[in-house]
Amino acid sequence: MNTRARSSAPPGKAQEQRLREVWRTPSGWRYWTSVNNVDVGIWYAGAAFAFMLFAGVLALIMRAQLAVPDNDLVSADFYNQAFTLHGTVMMFLFAVPIFEAIAIFLLPPMLGARELPFPRLGAFGFWSFLLGGVFVCGSIFFNAAPSSGWFMYPPLATDEKLSGIGADIWLLGLSFIEVASIAAAVEIIVGIMKCRAPGMRINLMPLFAWYLLVVAGMILFAFPPLIAGDILFELQRMFDWPFFDPARGGDPLLWQHLFWIFGHPEVYIIFLPAIALMAMIVPTFAQRPIVGYSWIVLAAVGTGFLSFGLWVHHMFTTGLPQISLAFFSAASAAVAIPTAVQIFVFIATMLAGRVVLSIPMLFGAGSIATFVIGGLTGVMVALAPFDWQAHDTYFVVGHLHYVLIGGMLFPVVAGIYYYFPLINARHLSVRWGKIAFWLMFTGLNVAFFPMHLTGLRGMPRRVFTYPGDLGWDWLNLMSTAGAYTFAAGVLIVVADIVRPKHGDPKSALNPWNAGTLEWISEPEEMWGVRSIPIVESRYPLWDQKNLVADVNAGRFYLPDVEEGRREGMVTSVLDAKPEQVIRVPATGGITMIAAVALAAVFLTLTFKWWLAASLAGFATLATILYWLWTGTAEIPKKAERDAGLGLVLPLYTSGPASVGWWAMFITMTGNSTGFASLVFGYFFYWTIHADFTAGATGPGLTWPLISVALFVLAWGTMMLARSLNANGSVGLMRTILVTSSVLAIAAAAAALAGPWLHRMDPVAHVYPAIVWVLVGWTVVHAGLGVIMQFYCLARSVAGRLTPTHDMDLRNTCLYWHFLALMAAISGAIMGLFPEVGG
Amino acid sequence: MTRILPSETDSLWTLFTAPVIWALHFLACYVLVAVHCQKPGVLGIGFSSVRLIIAATTMAALIGILLSAWLAWRQWGYGRDDPPHDDPTLRDRTLFQGFATLLLSGLSFVAVVLVAMPVLFISECLR
Secondary structure, eight states: OOHHHHHHSOOOHHHHHHHHHHHOOOOGGGGGGOOOHHHHHHHHHHHHHHHHHHHHHHHHHHHHHHSSTTOOSSOHHHHHHHHHHHHHIIIIIIIHHHHHHHHHHHHHHHTTOSSOSOHHHHHHHHHHHHHHHHHHHHGGGGTOOOOSTTTTOTTTTTOHHHHTTHHHHHHHHHHHHHHHHHHHHHHHHHHHHHOOOTTOOTTTSOHHHHHHHHHHHHHHHHHHHHHHHHHHHHHHHHHOOOTTOGGGTOOHHHHHHHHHHHHHHHHHHHHHHHHHHHHHHHHHHHTSOOSOHHHHHHHHHHHHHHGGGOGGGGOTTSOOOHHHHHHHHHHHHHTHHHHHHHHHHHHHHHHHSOOOOOHHHHHHHHHHHHHHHHHHHHHHHHSHHHHHHHTTBHHHHHHHHHHHIIIIIHHHHHHHHHHHHHHHSOOOOHHHHHHHHHHHHHHHHHHHHHHHHHHHTTOBTTOSOOOTTSSOHHHHHHHHHHHHHHHHHHHHHHHHHHSOOTTSOOOOSSTTOOOSGGGGSOTTOSSSSSSBOOOOSSSHHHHSTTHHHHHHTTOSBOOSOSTTOEEEEEEOTTTOOEEEEEEEOOSOSHHHHHHHHHHHHHHHHHTTOHHHHHHHHHHHHHHHHHHHHHHSSOOOSSSEEEEETTEEEESOOOGGGSHHHHHHHHHHHHHHHHHHHHHHHHHHHHHHOSSTTTTOOOOOSHHHHHHHHHHHHHHHHHHHHHHHHHTTOHHHHHHHHHHHHHHHHHHHHHHHHHHHHTTOOTTTOHHHHHHHHHHHHHHHHHHHHHHHHHHHHHHHHTTSSOSSOOHHHHHHHHHHHHHHHHHHHHHHHHHHHHHHTO | OTTTSOSOOOOSGGGGHHHHHHHHHHHHHHHHHHHHHHOHHHHOOOHHHHHHHHHHHHHHHHHHHHHHHHHHHHHTGGGTSOTTOOSSSHHHHHHHHHHHHHHHHHHHHHHHHHHHTHHHHOOSOOO
């Protein structure tokens, strides 16, 4: 095929038609089997927005209840469910997923790519999110919603009589959604690092991508501690293991630590992507490049790190030593530095350019003003002595709503107005946009500013009513009026989005004259970019002449289809040098089936239907194996592909050059964070007790160390299997692979033998319970490791894994590095630590 | 030192050196104080020794950050070129990395100093 000749000649309509056909979204009910980033992104955003409206209605009910003293509009129990779901839904089902939605929708065209590297994973994440979200939200219609507040503190939330099934719905439903978030993080990190258009070096990357890279990295370190906490929590609720029960050595504070190690970075996980939208919008309307690109990178990375040193500022009143509080107070003050840098960069960019007034800028300006107020009250509550007064009062409610509306909701609305032409080639109404903004801005201030005062006057949060003589009446009435005004503004935005726009004039391809690549993408086309460009500027549409015409005429890379496959390009991390042509899967329902099966696991667990849960677990495993077998590590018919412009690239890579290896590495990094959280729990219990073991027997020294030795042997044989395969000794490799799995099973059995033979009872005390959890973690991971080994064996026998095409084997080896390390650490801790540190 | 550490550190990870040092310093301070205040017997030292250890850790962290800053300054060509470093060249990419790393080193330096400051004022495990 002579691509070079075709690239210089005007490419024909036939080529374009072939490309369109390959990327076409199916019609009818099959539409929902699409995995294309445009479809998935829009579904994701739509679902998140719907959940937001639902949680907003709950807020309006609460405000109606609080409008006047001694009100009896709703019952105390319903009120508890309403505020718990409001917080939970806004945080987990709107604020985090909406950014995943925007990232999935925007990143490929912004990076000059066709698609993110794992479209099916993206679709799987969406379906998991949707099912989990409906499950959690739906519970309120059965009077079964969680009611212990969005951070679920024990002992209230661990008490089955007081919290009912709602707490299980929260724990299991949200764990499911957290899995979806981690899936999205993997997709986003690999997409940004490895799928940028050729030439887009890291100094030319759009700031949105920088932010998203940081945020996705934060998810890997923030979400797993919560999942670890959820595991402990559910074990207590299901099997009475006493992790948070002080009578048996547990401590409710461990939950607070694990929750806020997640919860505070979460605030920045929400805030940074919203600011990322601002970093795209502000240069466009100032019509100049951003002032201080490197400073924004500093701010994003700096905030990402510092945000992990803040979690205890939610726990200032728990009686920790003042010196500990002071460390966190200092870090909380330090995070104001990078946050302020971003605000000043935006102001400087606006001052240096000629600002075009528009609806996105209106919301942007409103966002900065609101966020600054929320930030300043944040510095106030970061000071421990002030926080002791304001803790758990309406002051905090006021503060957090200023931060979240200013730092997240307004930028997202600005983003909707800005990017709407990319979705359906029409603009939203300017007139109604202005009205919506002023209603929302006024409503916000009228609703939330008085809350600072009610808080200072002593009104605690989460009370369902209050007596009339405390000086809270008119402030509450004002807040209610403000909330409804705000809601009217939101309603206008929603009405504008959903109204039919067939009569409206079509907008131009790049209506705001923006400089970044996403504006090349044509709303009617599903291919992301018509051909993959060579990028030479931070604002290619401003600086690279004829770029749009050349891209859309197919004069760059991969303008045509080969073998009827969806194709994109993999490039190097720093300099975006082309490395591979990647073939991504097309439409398929398997991801939806996998999500349904996994949802069934969580649903049945909630109701403790053990048999059904096991069946659903097997179904999930089978579905995922089928998905991997049919859709990944495919050996191409030809080794190479002519990408056009004289560039020939391989179609198959393995090891660190492949995107699959990176995905495994990133997933296991997150997984290790979850493991580290459990280890943190082990040592936490050690610090709070004079005798950590409470006189109970431990797992002994022998079995844990035998287990470690066997795991190391299993790991070593696994590495041997990889080299044997690479050297062509396929038969021997298969034998060694089986040997390794036998060793792994023996290692897991040895790990179990320690606590089992010493009759450690996890219900009796927290020490045996945390030992069993560490053993359980190791055994489950060993089980997955063995499944992967047999998968590789089957692939080898089926001819899908060969000495030159060994991606599966190398990814399994990478998994085994992590597994061996985790097994060694947990074995060493369980066996050795009681001897030396008990 | 110039010979030990190659000038072409071609990796994204160097960007994170200083913040990682901040994180380790923060963790060390937190863990030391938590263990000392909960189980004074384990370490067998007084609060004044805790303060000294934190002071030493802080000095070590600051030296590490200064080293990272110096390497970044070198990667940035000792500031001979001004930002924005937005040319599509290897040179500008390297300068950008150097400058961004230098900025992060500055922030980390300030953050380490801020986190260490409480030990100047607090002299016991008050609750």
